[in-house]
Amino acid sequence: xxxxxxxxxxxxxxxxxxxxxxxxxxxxxxxxxxxxxxxxxxxxxxxxxxxxxxxxxxxxxxxxxxxxxxxxxxxxxxxxxxxxxxxxxxxxxxxxxxxxxxxxxxxxxxxxxxxxxxxxxxxxxxxxxxxxxxxxxxxxxxxxxxxxxxxxxxxxxxxxxxxxxxxxxxxxxxxxxxxxxxxxxxxxxxxxxxxxxxxxxxxxxxxxxxxxxxxxxxxxxxxxxxxxxxxxxxxxxxxxxxxxxxxxxxxxxx
Amino acid sequence: xxxxxxxxxxxxxxxxxxxxxxxxxxxxxxxxxxxxxxxxxxxxxxxxxxxxxxxxxxxxxxxxxxxxxxxxxxxxxxxxxxxxxxxxxxxxxxxxxxxxxxxxxxxxxxxxxxxxxxxxxxxxxxxxxxxxxxxxxxxxxxxxxxxxxxxxxxxxxxxxxxxxxxxxxxxxxxxxxxxxxxxxxxxxxxxxxxxxxxxxxxxxxxxxxxxxxxxxxxxxxxxxxxxxxxxxxxxxxxxxxxxxxxxxxxxxxx
Numbered sequence: 083x084x085x086x087x088x089x090x091x092x093x094x095x096x097x098x099x100x101x102x103x104x105x106x107x108x109x110x111x112x113x114x115x116x117x118x119x120x121x122x123x124x125x126x127x128x129x130x131x132x133x134x135x136x137x138x139x140x141x142x143x144x145x146x147x148x149x150x151x152x153x154x155x156x157x158x159x160x161x162x163x164x165x166x167x168x169x170x171x172x173x174x175x176x177x178x179x180x181x182x183x184x185x186x187x188x189x190x191x192x193x194x195x196x197x198x199x200x201x202x203x204x205x206x207x208x209x210x211x212x213x214x215x216x217x218x219x220x221x222x223x224x225x226x227x228x229x230x231x232x233x234x235x236x237x238x239x240x241x242x243x244x245x246x247x248x249x250x251x252x253x254x255x256x257x258x259x260x261x262x263x264x265x266x267x268x269x270x271x272x273x274x275x276x277x278x279x280x281x282x283x284x285x286x287x288x289x290x291x292x293x294x295x296x297x298x299x300x301x302x303x304x305x306x307x308x309x310x311x312x313x314x315x316x317x318x319x320x321x322x323x324x325x326x327x328x329x330x331x332x333x334x335x336x
Numbered sequence: 337x338x339x340x341x342x343x344x345x346x347x348x349x350x351x352x353x354x355x356x357x358x359x360x361x362x363x364x365x366x367x368x369x370x371x372x373x374x375x376x377x378x379x380x381x382x383x384x385x386x387x388x389x390x391x392x393x394x395x396x397x398x399x400x401x402x403x404x405x406x407x408x409x410x411x412x413x414x415x416x417x418x419x420x421x422x423x424x425x426x427x428x429x430x431x432x433x434x435x436x437x438x439x440x441x442x443x444x445x446x447x448x449x450x451x452x453x454x455x456x457x458x459x460x461x462x463x464x465x466x467x468x469x470x471x472x473x474x475x476x477x478x479x480x481x482x483x484x485x486x487x488x489x490x491x492x493x494x495x496x497x498x499x500x501x502x503x504x505x506x507x508x509x510x511x512x513x514x515x516x517x518x519x520x521x522x523x524x525x526x527x528x529x530x531x532x533x534x535x536x537x538x539x540x541x542x543x544x545x546x547x548x549x550x551x552x553x554x555x556x557x558x559x560x561x562x563x564x565x566x567x568x569x570x571x572x573x574x575x576x577x578x579x580x581x582x583x584x585x586x587x588x589x590x
Contacts, residue, residue: 209574213573215566314466315497316463317493320576322577330564
């Protein structure tokens with residue numbers, strides 16, 4: 083166990099840089115905060131490089147079997163590294179998992195995320211896709227960064243539970259259709275009520291940007307545009323909530 | 337139209353205080369930001385007291401028929417009043433709507449919010465309850481403030497669409513049961529799969545705190561505890577997403 087006391091220590095400065103997307107992409111690493119996420123990372127076999135704990139933080143014995151370097155820091159340094167208001171005493175530098183080559187298969191179930199901009203929404207959507215038992219998530223251009231601290235925390239560990247791949251969604255869409263997987267775009271108008279969607283084993287659902295929804299180019303190529311019925315006076319639902327309602331509705335069609 | 341230029345103007349100082357719950361409760365007013373919320377407020381007959389716009393903001397003609405006092409301020413003052421990163425050029429001081437006396441009725445559909453702490457979650461939950469066409473929302477103790485700026489913005493206007501009442505949830509629960517409205521608590525364990533809940537016209541659904549869920553005292557008194565099946569490896573769903581899935585599932589039982 084190594085101890086760092088100075089805020090100007092080079093490692094501290096380096097790890098803090100991981101708050102930026104640029105540095106995460108340059109190094110292929112990202113930060114994990116809190117014992118729950120670190121537990122999930124270890125359980126899934128993710129590679130932790132450094133684990134930084136506050137003085138008096140109690141490490142679990144199983145964690146110490148892992149290969150990372152362990153560092154202890156005072157509370158003031160934990161505050162510098164943390165992106166939350168109440169740091170939980172442990173932060174890790176984790177290697178980004180390798181993107182799987184091909185995750186599409188017959189009768190598979192997928193979510194396409196087309197330009198969701200809020201990291202909290204993206205993380206919650208991934209957590210929801212995990213709950214619904216999907217086989218993978220595709221992130222299209224203009225979508226929030228998967229390794230943004232807020233995204234990672236909002237997944238509550240689901241980032242380690244299912245394949246998540248950056249991909250051109252137009253390509254992913256035609257790949258699905260070659261496998262006879264129907265692709266459903268969410269839409270507010272000119273769409274089929276989700277309850278009327280025919281039975282299907284596999285599917286791909288496309289959810290879109292908070293303001294503008296799924297881009298027309300994808301809607302036009304989709305097998306069907308689907309919508310959630312609105313029974314009250316709201317104009318639309320939050321994109322994470324809509325994803326949950328639609329995925330559990332499609333789950334029923336199997 | 338009155339013009340304010342100085343940051344030390346007494347009205348500016350007073351309105352900025354509405355960022356705090358204490359001042360909102362003392363004055364019975366709260367802030368609304370952005371044209372969409374102001375449109376919704378006017379459409380629902382809410383009483384706007386002051387409307388503050390940035391120079392060059394284009395007011396809609398219909399809005400000018402309302403009774404508020406209109407103020408113009410420079411961008412630097414709008415920034416002081418705003419609670420968002422990108423102010424949208426218009427903020428209003430709005431009177432809190434009077435709480436309706438009694439909203440429970442036979443076969444009605446209600447949501448109880450038991451200690452949801454994040455204002456963004458609370459606002460999203462209210463927007464979802466509106467979409468699902470509920471007859472009202474009860475906010476229990478320990479729940480985020482309905483008039484917090486983040487809550488209000490997350491409702492996307494639904495705060496003006498359905499009755500929302502602060503109430504002791506134990507009392508609300510027994511009131512429902514006297515009307516033969518079944519009350520369902522969400523629960524992660526020892527609960528009936530939502531798909532197995534019997535047909536029902538009316539219902540009350542209780543959703544709980546992000547960390548600890550619905551308090552045991554309410555679960556024990558409920559007609560039934562219900563859960564969302566998890567098909568993947570996630571431990572639970574975000575509370576707003578869970579609310580959406582459950583409300584749309586219960587909608588099907590009618």
